[in-house]
Amino acid sequence: MTTPGAATNGAQTRIRGVQTSFDELGTPLRDVTFCVVDLETTGGAPGESGITEVGAVKVRCGEILGEFQTLVNPHGPIPPFVAVLTGITNAMVATSPRIGSVLPAFLEFAQGCVLVAHNAPFDVGFLRHEAKEHGFDWPDFIVVDTALLARRALTRDETPNCKLGTLARFFRAGTTPNHRALSDARATVDVLHGLFERVGSLGVQTLEDLQTFSSRVSTAQRSKRHLAEPLPHAPGVYLFTDDRGEVLYVGKSKDLRTRVRNYFTASETRTRMGEMIGLATAVRGIECATPLEAEVRELRLIAQHKPRYNRKSRFPERQHWLKVTVEPFPRLSLVxxxxxxxxxxxGPFGRKQTAERAMAALHETFPIRQCTQRLSRQPKSSICVLAEMGRCLAPCDGRIDVEAYGEFVTALRAALAVDPTPVVNALTTRIDLLAAEERFEDAAVHRDRLSSFVRGSARMQRMASITSCPELCAARRLDDGGWELHVIRRGRLAAAGVSPVGTHPRRHLEMLQASAETVLPGIGPAASASPEEIELVLRWLESPGVRLVELDGEWTSPIAGAGRHLRRLDNARAGADHSEPGERRRALRPVGP
Structure with missing residues (x-):
């Protein structure tokens, strides 16, 4: 599988040096214009209360650029306790403009600014509500909440709370808050600058840093955000490595740089990821042509490097299969x-316990022997307990010959590969009997056995259908008019690319076919790729908008296969999980579509 945009040398991928722009590094706080706003209102609920005063201060790089202040007629009486608190009376606002007249002037004043408020959800919530009520479009402001920022940057040993008055005293603001809009906005400006000094020592230098700042992110973690800068804004795979070059973690993303930068911000809250970032000294990126290629490469790299901080997909080789042995009297074996x-x-089954449940389902249906000793064509051993219970054909004492025993084995192999209906019917009957006796726990055990078998059978049939095709080419139109192209050989993604808008996709597809990986036939449905990769490819092929362009071979599944039973089993399990005990008899049984 080729990767555009990356120079490769064997297993190593080399990313060319990149001179990043200031825009990519973020917007320095000194270049941001802030509009610090404060409101006085008649109450705490937008729609039920009105605004009585708006005050705002525009500031940039510590310099006051302008101020905005006006009283507002709230179109209703001001409660006495609010009048006492703010000093704003009904007489003062009687001739003041309504908020519908004030909003256009305020929005013009704040245009292009980052909004700042102390307890911003309150002030911004009122303004957004009034804008909607009066038919004004609310701009997509970036909002900074000084109360939230203070809670993240300061400790309780420094300030007992994060009220505006407390913070104004702590930062020695030049204005004392007094519940008047402009005075409180001026005090908030001084608090904002004090907080900038505090978080600046923690590595917060840009607006993007400020938006994602959290005390949970250590200075060491935040200082490594430069590791993301050489990565492109493109889909691909990223690998965190330590000072010895060992791969610590592998991930994928539709935007490599944006995703990796998030590891150094408050949006990353996983403890183990914080530990990983502490060890990481570099991030290596592999740009991919399509998201599917990125998903597949992630799986392959995880399997190759087995990074300690990846939890899934590290050991695809750990597979379990049920085998019908080849001997005169075959049995089921776990291999x-x-x-x-x-x-x-x-198979394959990802967990041994799942394979064992599927084996139990088959033994419930086909009474073949479960003993492990080798039996000749004329065995003379004594029978076991299972034979005495009628659950084994007992070839050990010669009561059944090879030919008659072979008929059961033939039916068993058909249930594995083609039609699981005999197993479904046998287990469903057993579940009904147990439920009728109100033995719901035992019924649930058989339901889980049936589910493990049907899911395993359906999975194998789906994989076998695609891995039997020597080559399959498919395309999907992109939003910009181009085409996403994939060449799949025996279920393995052999090449991926994009045909840009305005070019004929056939030519690009032929180039992909010529350079695609050669995939030779193997044994079983997962010989060419891991089961996870094959299932990724199948999900993409079955997604909306995908068109088959070329197909070498037949992509088919048995019409009576296990897939048709999956929805019934899902409905049955959902019913059992949500029903009352008295209703479980009906819920435990697989229901019709």
């Missing part, structure tokens, strides 16, 4: 790999 030995297989 870790498949061979070209003519045996029947079911």
């Amino acid at each position: 870790k790999e498949i061979r070209d030995d003519g045996a029947g297989y079911l």
